[in-house]
Amino acid sequence: MKQVYLDNSSTTKVLDEAAKAVFDVMTENYGNPSSLHKKGIESEKLMRQARGIIASALDVNSKEIYFTSGGTESNNLAIKGAAYSLRRKGNHLITSTIEHPSVLEVFRALEKEGFKVTYLRVDKDGFVDIEELKEALTPETVLVSIMYVNNEVGSIQPIKDAAKAIKDQNKDTLFHVDAVQAFGKIHLIQGLKDIDLLSLSGHKIYAPKGIGALFVRDGVRILPILHGGGQETGIRSGTENLPGIVGLGVAAETCFKNISEWQSKMSELKKRLMDGILKEIPDAVLNGPALGAPHILNFSFPGTRGEILLHALEAKGIYVSTGSACSSHKGGKSHVLAALGKSHDEQDSALRFSLSPYILPEDIDYTVRVLGIEVAELRKFVRR
Amino acid sequence: MESLYLISFGEIALKGANRPFFERILMQGIKKALTPFDENVKLQKTHGRIYCFTKAPREKVMDSLKKVFGIVYISPAKSCGLNMEEINNTALEVMKSQKYTGKTFKVETRRPNKSFPIKSPEVSRQVGAHLLMNLDNLKVDVHHPQIRIDVEIREKAFLYSERVPGPGGLPLGCNGKAMLLLSGGIDSPVAAYMLMKRGVEIEPIYFHSFPFTSDRAKEKVIDLCRILAMYSGQTRLHVVNFTEVLKQIGENAPNEFLTIMMRRMMVRIAQQVAERVGAKALVTGESLGQVASQTLEALSATNEVATMPIFRPLIGFDKIEIIDIARRIGTYDISIEPYADCCTVFVPQHPKTRPDLSGVHEAESGLDVGELKEQGLKDIEIINVYPHI
Numbered sequence: 001m002k003q004v005y006l007d008n009s010s011t012t013k014v015l016d017e018a019a020k021a022v023f024d025v026m027t028e029n030y031g032n033p034s035s036l037h038k039k040g041i042e043s044e045k046l047m048r049q050a051r052g053i054i055a056s057a058l059d060v061n062s063k064e065i066y067f068t069s070g071g072t073e074s075n076n077l078a079i080k081g082a083a084y085s086l087r088r089k090g091n092h093l094i095t096s097t098i099e100h101p102s103v104l105e106v107f108r109a110l111e112k113e114g115f116k117v118t119y120l121r122v123d124k125d126g127f128v129d130i131e132e133l134k135e136a137l138t139p140e141t142v143l144v145s146i147m148y149v150n151n152e153v154g155s156i157q158p159i160k161d162a163a164k165a166i167k168d169q170n171k172d173t174l175f176h177v178d179a180v181q182a183f184g185k186i187h188l189i190q191g192l193k194d195i196d197l198l199s200l201s202g203h204k205i206y207a208p209k210g211i212g213a214l215f216v217r218d219g220v221r222i223l224p225i226l227h228g229g230g231q232e233t234g235i236r237s238g239t240e241n242l243p244g245i246v247g248l249g250v251a252a253e254t255c256f257k258n259i260s261e262w263q264s265k266m267s268e269l270k271k272r273l274m275d276g277i278l279k280e281i282p283d284a285v286l287n288g289p290a291l292g293a294p295h296i297l298n299f300s301f302p303g304t305r306g307e308i309l310l311h312a313l314e315a316k317g318i319y320v321s322t323g324s325a326c327s328s329h330k331g332g333k334s335h336v337l338a339a340l341g342k343s344h345d346e347q348d349s350a351l352r353f354s355l356s357p358y359i360l361p362e363d364i365d366y367t368v369r370v371l372g373i374e375v376a377e378l379r380k381f382v383r384r
Numbered sequence: 385m386e387s388l389y390l391i392s393f394g395e396i397a398l399k400g401a402n403r404p405f406f407e408r409i410l411m412q413g414i415k416k417a418l419t420p421f422d423e424n425v426k427l428q429k430t431h432g433r434i435y436c437f438t439k440a441p442r443e444k445v446m447d448s449l450k451k452v453f454g455i456v457y458i459s460p461a462k463s464c465g466l467n468m469e470e471i472n473n474t475a476l477e478v479m480k481s482q483k484y485t486g487k488t489f490k491v492e493t494r495r496p497n498k499s500f501p502i503k504s505p506e507v508s509r510q511v512g513a514h515l516l517m518n519l520d521n522l523k524v525d526v527h528h529p530q531i532r533i534d535v536e537i538r539e540k541a542f543l544y545s546e547r548v549p550g551p552g553g554l555p556l557g558c559n560g561k562a563m564l565l566l567s568g569g570i571d572s573p574v575a576a577y578m579l580m581k582r583g584v585e586i587e588p589i590y591f592h593s594f595p596f597t598s599d600r601a602k603e604k605v606i607d608l609c610r611i612l613a614m615y616s617g618q619t620r621l622h623v624v625n626f627t628e629v630l631k632q633i634g635e636n637a638p639n640e641f642l643t644i645m646m647r648r649m650m651v652r653i654a655q656q657v658a659e660r661v662g663a664k665a666l667v668t669g670e671s672l673g674q675v676a677s678q679t680l681e682a683l684s685a686t687n688e689v690a691t692m693p694i695f696r697p698l699i700g701f702d703k704i705e706i707i708d709i710a711r712r713i714g715t716y717d718i719s720i721e722p723y724a725d726c727c728t729v730f731v732p733q734h735p736k737t738r739p740d741l742s743g744v745h746e747a748e749s750g751l752d753v754g755e756l757k758e759q760g761l762k763d764i765e766i767i768n769v770y771p772h773i
Contacts, residue, residue, distance in 0.1 A: 311595030381634040381730070 153288025
């Protein structure tokens with residue numbers, strides 16, 4: 001049976017060259033980068049190379065890159081690390097209502113510890129409003145965290161304007177950006193201007209799971225959340241995950257070499273999928289902006305249930321997700337679609353399609369065809 | 385090292401001429417439960433008790449035997465060499481493992497090994513004296529002792545006192561076989577437990593409606609069977625592909641009758657499978673009034689299509705009582721995993737709670753029942769489920 005994997009924002013297949021690099025590190029360059037002997041030095045060299053690749057992809061300095069276990073840890077480290085470090089300067093924090101749980105839940109935890117948090121609303125397409133951000137900023141505000149690309153609906157936030165608004169108000173207010181769904185997929189702001197902290201993850205860009213990184217601008221002080229042997233200049237203790245780090249480096253290199261080509265390729269695929277759905281499936285509702293990130297497309301099919309539709313597609317070899325994979329396990333509704341003001345029926349019947357450059361136009365056509373059949377079949381039972 | 389466990393069985397000792405039959409089944413059950421840990425389990429039977437010799441680790445033995453229906457008590461025995469010094473010291477250990485202070489006790493000796501020179505009453509006397517000499521605050525009462533220390537003189541000496549409760553009931557399989565309508569919920573595994581406790585072997589059937597229910601729901605049902613198999617041993621799960629039947633019902637029956645139509649089709653299909661595998665009854669987890677399909681009228685409507693009895697051991701249980709048992713037998717945590725067992729799409733908005741039979745017949749007239757039954761019967765997957773050890 002044809003297999004069409006349209007769940008690339010949940011996780012991706014590892015690139016062959018990244019997998020090979022990981023294997024080689026595990027079986028040959030297995031030294032601990034902190035060891036004093038030759039094996040250690042070899043490993044340290046590999047780590048430095050990978051750090052350099054990530055830094056140049058972000059257009060920042062190597063020493064501003066800290067490796068972590070992934071997006072969740074990067075977000076936790078950035079937000080908690082900054083909030084604790086700046087506690088004496090103020091206890092007000094700002095974020096948006098459509099952040100990933102690894103951001104939102106950290107803010108909820110900080111609220112319990114006495115921080116005040118403002119949650120910025122979004123419009124019907126999933127964008128935060130810069131004016132609202134400006135109004136929310138106070139002299140007490142020490143940290144703002146806004147995601148680059150929303151993982152469920154693909155809206156690209158006005159990060160440049162947000163950064164300017166924050167720094168215009170107070171240069172010392174830190175700005176964290178969760179770029180897990182943006183890194184390697186779209187061109188980021190040059191030099192990450194006015195961004196102090198930025199999270200990224202390996203497994204969304206064809207590197208293995210369990211590796212990520214945090215950019216911390218030179219001069220910005222955050223407190224570690226893991227204490228130990230003092231690796232990563234004390235910001236993130238624990239023996240470095242060298243296989244993951246090298247895999248991340250290789251995958252990032254490939255992504256950035258091809259970024260423009262892949263971006264336009266995925267944009268075309270996305271347009272083909274969107275046009276196909278709008279043409280073939282009556283009453284399909286687009287969630288989020290028509291443009292937006294090239295790899296994320298979210299539709300509701302009122303009169304069906306997202307989860308049943310997902311299983312029906314699965315039976316035909318097509319893999320998608322409802323909302324995001326993280327929220328689909330809770331059996332609950334998507335907080336993102338709710339924030340966009342979607343109706344219950346729209347929230348219940350939403351599917352997220354997330355693309356990779358390896359998908360073919362005929363895969364998209366097959367998906368649209370199957371989707372048309374399955375939606376019609378389901379509507380016979382659900383809509384009464 | 386080989387240890388001895390004394391197994392008492394209560395109820396089956398009462399069953400006159402059938403007793404050897406019950407005992408044989410119980411012994412098979414014990415053997416089956418312990419074989420994974422020790423292939424050379426030895427069993428010996430006396431009046432109302434079974435001697436079980438095994439090298440299996442004690443906690444495995446106790447865990448397994450606590451799941452063998454028909455066992456009332458298990459007494460793990462300590463063993464020692466055949467001389468009075470060792471017997472006395474072992475008796476002291478056994479007594480110390482009890483809360484003995486201020487209690488009365490008695491020593492009871494049996495001596496199947498007549499090559500041991502000291503006679504039973506004399507052994508008891510010596511052991512009793514040793515205990516009295518070494519422990520304070522202990523009194524003898526040969527008529528109504530609070531603690532009884534048993535000494536068995538065999539090729540070694542075995543001593544025991546503790547009585548760990550078993551599950552009770554009747555040995556599994558002594559009352560034939562029934563087919564369980566298993567969903568992923570809390571109730572049906574408990575219903576299975578209740579019937580197994582009365583000696584009925586259970587063969588589960590599950591109605592899978594992919595994509596309306598996910599494959600995770602099916603995995604959950606398999607997990608539940610693995611727990612049930614800890615009581616019954618390897619079991620066969622029948623997974624009916626119910627999707628087509630469900631769709632036909634959804635399209636052709638009035639919405640408020642959906643659940644009843646579905647239940648009736650399930651019973652028809654289950655009954656046919658039951659006949660094939662030699663099961664004599666159906667078992668469900670229904671409890672009166674719990675949901676719309678479990679009113680007296682709805683249950684009668686389901687019963688109407690069955691010719692074999694449908695057992696509903698939970699009929700008079702409150703949810704909280706059912707949950708208690710589910711927790712005890714280990715199915716609760718699996719049952720509450722959030723994968724819907726029966727998709728909400730096919731739950732009517734306003735279900736008929738008091739359907740009269742003529743209404744049910746009328747609702748069913750739009751369906752080709754025989755054809756639907758065949759549809760369900762032709763696509764059944766049989767999964768062998770092994771105990772979760």
